Amino acid sequence: MGITSKERDTVLRFIERNVRVAPRDLDEGIGTVYERVVIDDYFRDLQKRCNLKNILENPADGVTGVPGMNSLEFARNGATVTLSNPSDKMLDGARAVWVNQGLVDQATFVKCPVDQLPFEDDTFDMVWNYCMFERFKDPSTLVAEMKRVSNRYVLIMTQNVYNWGTMFHKVYHNIGNLEWDHGYDEQMTFPAIRKALRGQGMHLLEEGTVDIPPWLDTWDMPLRGVLKQLLGSVGMKWEWKISSPSNGSPNGHAHGTNGHSHAHAHAANGNGNGHAAGAGSGTRKSSLPMVNVVRDIEHNLPTWFRKYQAHHLYILAEK
């Protein structure tokens, strides 16, 4: 079956709508900034452990945040990054962001369909995507193409259907009479990701949960503007942004501050249990104090609770 033309159209509309409304001042709102900080923690650790130097994000996106932001952390730590996407608007927005961050020399922007990549076999150390897998009922052609152009790793990160925010977001779409463009519920689960990766003959290396702050996953609800408006009315300023390329780090490069990672990965060597070996130095303090407090809470949450309240699930697989 593969990817249908309706799914391609929905994805394109979703991406282009987000590019239109995404903030260009890098003030993404606390939810997205927190998400970015904890996902970047994981990426730094992953990049170090797996020695990733050449990465493809396909299809690349920015979701509620700034277009093309998702792979910036890899580039900050020395990797070259390719962003492929079927939308010119998204790629133009992403290029502007990468220029602004001073990392455009490490990036390549390629327009192409999500499952017909114009790259040779085994081109990249890792191919990944963020909240895109679940948009396809049958993602086999997408995953097969990701596997083909990767020389070793494929990472899939999705939304978590069990998070309470999913229900609220569905209500939001209903009352606003908005098209449901976030994908299929059944694809936002560990079993679906495992099935897709194993279906391509890949070996699962680790799976984990990330982004579990004590607030609802609001997905793309427009809270940022409302919060600014509400606090502005009482003379307060609401601003959350990662304003520098260093994401709070003094030298612009990732170095762990406490010698251990909190990415909370679990080994996924066939049974999905156990803990991943080799967690390196990933976490560093953010320039935003509230982020550090919330992150400390997240890192200590019980595993059973994380599975149901995490905003994102991920699985790393190997060819």
Place this chain on the structure above:
Amino acid sequence: MALVRKSLALLAWLVIEIPTTLFVVFVMIKVYLEERNSKRRTKRGYNVKRA
């Protein structure tokens, strides 16, 4: 010790989560009412420029 740490983290998480969830619900209702009022005003022609 790990159990105490996890219990405290869970408690802290819930103490923050419940008010923030109520706040999100409040914002959702606010956004909904604003959109509905805006549609009503448009329908009645309040936003239409008159010659």
